[in-house]
Amino acid sequence: MLRLRECVVSRLLSPSSTCAVSPLLRLLSASASAPPISPNPSSFAVEEYLVHTCGLTRPQALKASTKLFHLKSPANPDAVLAFLAGLGLSGADVSAVVAKDPQLLCAKVDKTLAPVVDGLTDLGLSRSDIARLVSLAHAYFRCRSIVSRLQYYLLLLGSFHNFLRLLKHSPRLLSWDLDKVVKPNAVFLRECGLGDCHIAKLCIPVPRMLATNPERVRAMVACAERLGVPRGTGMFRQALRAVAFLNEEKIATKVNYLKSTFRWSDAEVSIAVRKYPILLEKSKESLNRRSEFLFSKVGVEPVYIAHRPEILSYSMEGRLRPRYYVIKFLKQNGLLDRDLSLYSAVKMTEKVFVEKLICPHKEAAPHLAEDYATACKGEMPTNFRFT
Structure with missing residues (x-):
């Protein structure tokens, strides 16, 4: 036997x-x-x-x-x-x-595991979904309360896929106190103008927005508002994400660093942070590289960046530098019949940029597409080396 x-x-x-x-x-x-x-x-x-x-x-x-x-x-x-x-x-x-x-x-199969699986199946989970949950939930899978907890999170987050993403970020998700912490935080965020889909987008990368003490979440909201980003605006979710891991002192230090790095006045740094709160998350190295490039190479003014702070979000190697090279090459060779700014160029999708600024010049500049592709890899093609 x-x-x-x-x-x-x-x-x-x-x-x-x-x-x-x-x-x-x-x-x-x-x-x-x-x-x-x-x-x-x-x-x-x-x-x-x-x-x-x-x-x-x-x-x-x-x-x-x-x-x-x-x-x-x-x-x-x-x-x-x-x-x-x-x-x-x-x-x-x-x-x-x-x-x-x-x-x-x-664990008893008949008294614990089978009832849990039956309950999860009733929520619409497939066998493969449940198998993935077993691998991630660990000891919590042995608790029959996992069914009611998952039911709440599915409604809040919108899908099992989103729940798994949150669980991967926070393995202790299934132990959070729903009634005293999670639900009050979710209710408050809704009162701030965030729908469930926005709450999901906010809390998956920043789980503490659901898991932390409700008083702390209220403090985060107040902090976002002091940055000039009121509740209900499009940037409010980003502002909450930006301040989630920063106290007042750290925020003040970061704002001062932005002012000195980009030569901004108080009014200009306020405009930049209000338009793009994620600036507060950027590393000093990242900000330094972009400021040096935009001031030394491109020659833009501080106020230009303050009103278009999203330009600081783009990759130097994959977008900012290679597209700058293309625009400068086209202008120097008389191939650009309009005054196209770098900001307008970097906002284009890759497909649109190639269709509008690369493809029309195949005959006049047959190596442009190849040179652009090389520049996107971080290399400097000969044709892009300007004096």
Whole structure:
């Protein structure tokens, strides 16, 4: 019977296994209810089971076995492994899950795991969705409250895909206090003019907007408003994201750095931050490189950048520098019949830029497309080296 059980579990955890799960579950159930294999049930070697059946490394098994010292038989772990295989988890998936949450092997399939899966299925999750959730939720998957919690997050975030993205950013998502923290924060953000879709876009990259103390969230909103970005405006979500990890002192320091780097007055830095709050997230190195390029190479004035701060968001190598080279080349060779600004050029999509500024000059400048592509890789083509 022991050899039979090992054979069945081995086939279940094999990636190439295509056998039906239900008959195997019945087989495992039958073997579990059979008379004990050994007259000494305590002889069950948990560490060896974790290595040879679950696929854990020896160090992983040694660590995990300390949480499974009470296991006296492979019957329940076998049933759990069969259940996980039925959800579509591969052998590698199961090994990772068991290493993270060894006590999953002690969960009752009929009383815990099956009801959870049934509840998740009722929410519209597929078997593959549930398998991904098992791999990410770890110990929380053993809590039947996961169903009601997920139901709330699906409504708030709009999709299971968005929920998984948030869960990856914050593995403790399923432990957050819904009634005292998450729901009050969501209600307050709605009162600030954010719809659920905007809340999702804000909170997936910045989970603390949902998880932190509601008073702290109110302070963040007040801070965003002091930057000159009122509730209900298009930039409000970006402003909240920008101030989420900054206190008043750090914001003041960053604003002063922007003023000195871009030679802005108080009014100009206020305009720039209000138009593009993510400026507060930019690194000093990033800001320095762009200021040097825009002032030294392009020759724009500080006020020009203040009123178009989004220009600082574009990649130097992938967009700003190569498009500047193209515009300058076209102007110097009399191929541009209008006064096109760099800002207008960098805002174009790649497709539109090529169609409007590269393709029309194939005959007059046959190497322009190749030179532009080379410049986008960070190299300087000969034809773009101006004096």
